[in-house]
Amino acid sequence: MGRDGAWKGWPITGWRRDHAEAREDVVIVEEPLEIQVVVPGDGTMEVFPVAVTMRTPGDDEELALGFFYTEGLIDDPQPLAHGLSIERPSPNEARVILPPELRIDRQRLTRHFYMTSSCGVCGKAAIEAVFVQGFPSLPEDGPVIPLSLLYDLPRRLREAQTLFRRTGGLHAAAIFDPEGRLRWLREDVGRHNAVDKVIGAALREGCLPLGRAVMLVSGRAGFEIAQKTLRAGIPILAALGAPSSLTLELAQAVGMTVVGFLREGGANVYTAPWRIHVHGAT
Numbered sequence: 001m002g003r004d005g006a007w008k009g010w011p012i013t014g015w016r017r018d019h020a021e022a023r024e025d026v027v028i029v030e031e032p033l034e035i036q037v038v039v040p041g042d043g044t045m046e047v048f049p050v051a052v053t054m055r056t057p058g059d060d061e062e063l064a065l066g067f068f069y070t071e072g073l074i075d076d077p078q079p080l081a082h083g084l085s086i087e088r089p090s091p092n093e094a095r096v097i098l099p100p101e102l103r104i105d106r107q108r109l110t111r112h113f114y115m116t117s118s119c120g121v122c123g124k125a126a127i128e129a130v131f132v133q134g135f136p137s138l139p140e141d142g143p144v145i146p147l148s149l150l151y152d153l154p155r156r157l158r159e160a161q162t163l164f165r166r167t168g169g170l171h172a173a174a175i176f177d178p179e180g181r182l183r184w185l186r187e188d189v190g191r192h193n194a195v196d197k198v199i200g201a202a203l204r205e206g207c208l209p210l211g212r213a214v215m216l217v218s219g220r221a222g223f224e225i226a227q228k229t230l231r232a233g234i235p236i237l238a239a240l241g242a243p244s245s246l247t248l249e250l251a252q253a254v255g256m257t258v259v260g261f262l263r264e265g266g267a268n269v270y271t272a273p274w275r276i277h278v279h280g281a282t
Contacts, residue, residue, distance in 0.1 A: 005029055005057040005091075006187075007167050028169040030054050030189045031092055035064045037073070038097040039104060047095070056163075056170065056189045059197045061086045063188075064094035066200030069208070070228035072133035073104055077208035123246045126223060130250060136209035136233035138255050143178035143212050143235065146277045151264050153216050154240060156182060161218075163187045172218040173198040175210065175234070183213070191219045192228065199232045209233025216240075221247050221260060230254060236275055238262050243270055 009024045035050045050073070055063060064086055068074050076082055083099030098104060157174050160182055164170045173194040174185040186197035195217065202208055213236070215229045220241035227250065229237045237251070238259040248270050251258045257272040269276050 005031075006163055026167050028056055028163070028167045028189055031057055033057075033060055033063065034093050035067055036089075036093060036095040037068075037104070038095060040098060040100045050096075053193060054190060055193045056187065057091070059186055059188075059201070060088070060094050062186065062197045062200030062204060063193055064096055064200070065203050066196035066198070066228075068096055069203055070196055070199055070231045072231070074098075074102065075134065076102060077136075077203065078206045080204060081206060123223075123249065126227075126246060127250050127253065130227050130230065133231075135230045135254070136211070138230075138233065138235040139211045140255070142275065143214075144275050144277050145178050145180075145214065145236070147267075149180045150238065150259065150262065150267060150276060153180065153214070153238065154262055154264065156180065157185070157216055157218065160185045161187060164218075170194075170218075174216045175199075175202060176214045176216065178212055178214070191217060191222075192224045194218075195225055195228045199228060202232065211235060214238060216262070220244070221258060223247050223250065226250050226256070226258070230256060235272075238267075 007026050007028050010027045012025045014021045014023055032052050033055045034052050037048050037050050039046050082102060084102060085097045087095045087097060089095055153176060157172060161172050164172060164187060170187040170189060171191040171194045172185060172187045175183045175198055177183055184198045184201040186194050188194040188197060202210060209232060211233050213234045215234045216238045217225055218240050221237055221239035221243040223244055223246040226237060226247040236257045240262055243258050243260045248258060251271040255272050257275040258270045260268045260270060
């Protein structure tokens, strides 16, 4: 079993043309994590299950913290400084303990979160829910990053993906500053979990909102990725894969820059292209 139980060895038969070889492969671990919340009452402490997500073990506290913030269950961008804590009743449980002064809408604890593209909610309602939930205003004066730097971000992401190099089976989310310095990177079998983990890491350090940052994800940029990025106040979302139409509708409405199909020497800029400096580009 690897770091934090994130990977394990698995016996396989490997074929190379007509030659078979018995060997061990490294596979990523996928296990459920139940995220819970403890809500203080009048002399009581009530425990509510909030969500179950399939994730790669590791950075579970950051996953729970990021999930609570990006899903709008808490609005405080510095929750740890105000008394929020996280316990681990078991390896597959993360329990968020709220301080008495941190209020939470209990009705939201029973809602179905927008965690899959098959949630059955129409696009208009999904975007309206983001506006009701609220998000930091995106800066109108930047950041502006050079196209050459944008092209180089996938390489910097790959070099930092230690678990992916070992298993080949993980998504990654990374937050860079406008100069291309990597601030946080997290990996997970679920792309939305990786985003929650990396935003949770920034929350732990009291760094939200991140108005001078770039979010880079290793897969596609679906709506859930966009709304989580927006909740963190990040104005540029870049993806190695494609964005969805709903992502672009949300980005257009709020002024977020969305980049898709990013690779060395190529990128599609879908919205707010002014944040990408293209002087001298060919």
